[in-house]
Amino acid sequence: MTNTWVLDGVREVEAEPQRIVGLFPAAGRAVGREPVDPVSDPLGLVHGTADDRARERLVQALLAALPPHDAARMLGELYHFGDDAERRGVLRGLNAAPHLADTVVTTGLELVADALRTNDPRLVAAALGSFSGRHIDQHGWRHGVLKAVFMGVPLAAVSDVERRSDAELARMAAALIAERRAAHRDISDDIARLAAATTRPGG
Numbered sequence: 001m002t003n004t005w006v007l008d009g010v011r012e013v014e015a016e017p018q019r020i021v022g023l024f025p026a027a028g029r030a031v032g033r034e035p036v037d038p039v040s041d042p043l044g045l046v047h048g049t050a051d052d053r054a055r056e057r058l059v060q061a062l063l064a065a066l067p068p069h070d071a072a073r074m075l076g077e078l079y080h081f082g083d084d085a086e087r088r089g090v091l092r093g094l095n096a097a098p099h100l101a102d103t104v105v106t107t108g109l110e111l112v113a114d115a116l117r118t119n120d121p122r123l124v125a126a127a128l129g130s131f132s133g134r135h136i137d138q139h140g141w142r143h144g145v146l147k148a149v150f151m152g153v154p155l156a157a158v159s160d161v162e163r164r165s166d167a168e169l170a171r172m173a174a175a176l177i178a179e180r181r182a183a184h185r186d187i188s189d190d191i192a193r194l195a196a197a198t199t200r201p202g203g
Contacts, residue, residue, distance in 0.1 A: 005030040006054045013061035017074065020062050024078055024086050027054040033085070045125040046157045051085060052092050052126070059093020068101030075104070079111050084118075088126040091115060095129030095159070105135050112136060116144045124148050125157040133159030142169045145194065146176060155190045165197035173197070 173194035
């Protein structure tokens, strides 16, 4: 993203990390809230929205500017005091970070667990990105994936499906299919795909 507001915001956070507190809620007004790919992903579940991308960059700057303990604390505050869009921004920022200190990972897992308890599809989708693919335990990941597909979140939004799908997930998905058939509800292609999973979890 080359938006001038984002570039300026990144520089501000790098120089004075506390500035992110004011920049985070302003991102939607500054860069817009449109989906990145409005044709194939009109709700921004897979690729996010313009403000998601802006907040990702701000989170990256924060992680680079602060020691892990301070960064983890700040991310927790941004999440818990933010609205749903700001919470997505924290989660997508974690997804975009390939290497994180243990302190940040611990906080991130707490935030993911909170997001997966919500009924906001975009928040659930953000919670199942690459951060969860790398760090969430298999039990929590399975339940998160099933909740996502039940809510209509496409599997394309879920990181590491091929690597982490296993026989237990397939069993759970098959049980969900049986329930939906009994209730005369449609079966999505994504749920059927999970029910056919046979690979073993990868870590």
